[in-house]
Amino acid sequence: MEHDLHxxxxxxxxxxxxxxxxxxxxxxxxxxxxxVCTRLEAASIIKDDINLKYCFGALTLDIMNEYCFSTxxxxxxxxxxxxxxxxxxxxxxxxxxxxxxxxxVKGNLNNWFHxxxxxxx
Numbered sequence: 001m002e003h004d005l006h007x008x009x010x011x012x013x014x015x016x017x018x019x020x021x022x023x024x025x026x027x028x029x030x031x032x033x034x035x036v037c038t039r040l041e042a043a044s045i046i047k048d049d050i051n052l053k054y055c056f057g058a059l060t061l062d063i064m065n066e067y068c069f070s071t072x073x074x075x076x077x078x079x080x081x082x083x084x085x086x087x088x089x090x091x092x093x094x095x096x097x098x099x100x101x102x103x104x105v106k107g108n109l110n111n112w113f114h115x116x117x118x119x120x121x
Contacts (some may be wrong), residue, residue, distance in 0.1 A: 025067065032062045035076045054081035061085075 015021060036059050043050045058075035061082070065071050075082040 028066050029063055032059060032066065032072070032076060035062075035074075039076060051081065051083065054083040054086055057086045058082050 036055065040050060040055070042048075055076070058078070058081035061075050062072060065073050075085075
């Protein structure tokens with residue numbers, strides 16, 4: 001990427017990453033992290049298993065919802081950390097990769113078929 005283009009694009013988002021902007025995020029992020037810590041401490045006391053994929057996914061989801069929409073769905077407080085939501089997202093991505101691969105195969109078969117017909121014709 002050309003340096004000037006990078007500088008222009010970077011200047012558009014610089015304000016979001018200033019020390020002041022990041023410092024303003026700390027209080028609400030800290031509240032959500034404390035909820036997760038409380039859940040982890042409780043699980044360690046009763047020796048319960050925690051799926052960290054769901055735990056950190058819920059943490060990320062709650063932070064994004066708080067930042068973008070000023071709502072806290074409290075996914076970190078759900079007993080399974082909203083695991084079904086993340087399983088659904090994973091299934092969607094797996095399916096989209098398959099569809100994408102099939103499109104690639106279809107395109108190659110069409111090209112092969114066209115070249116073969118042209119060669120034979």
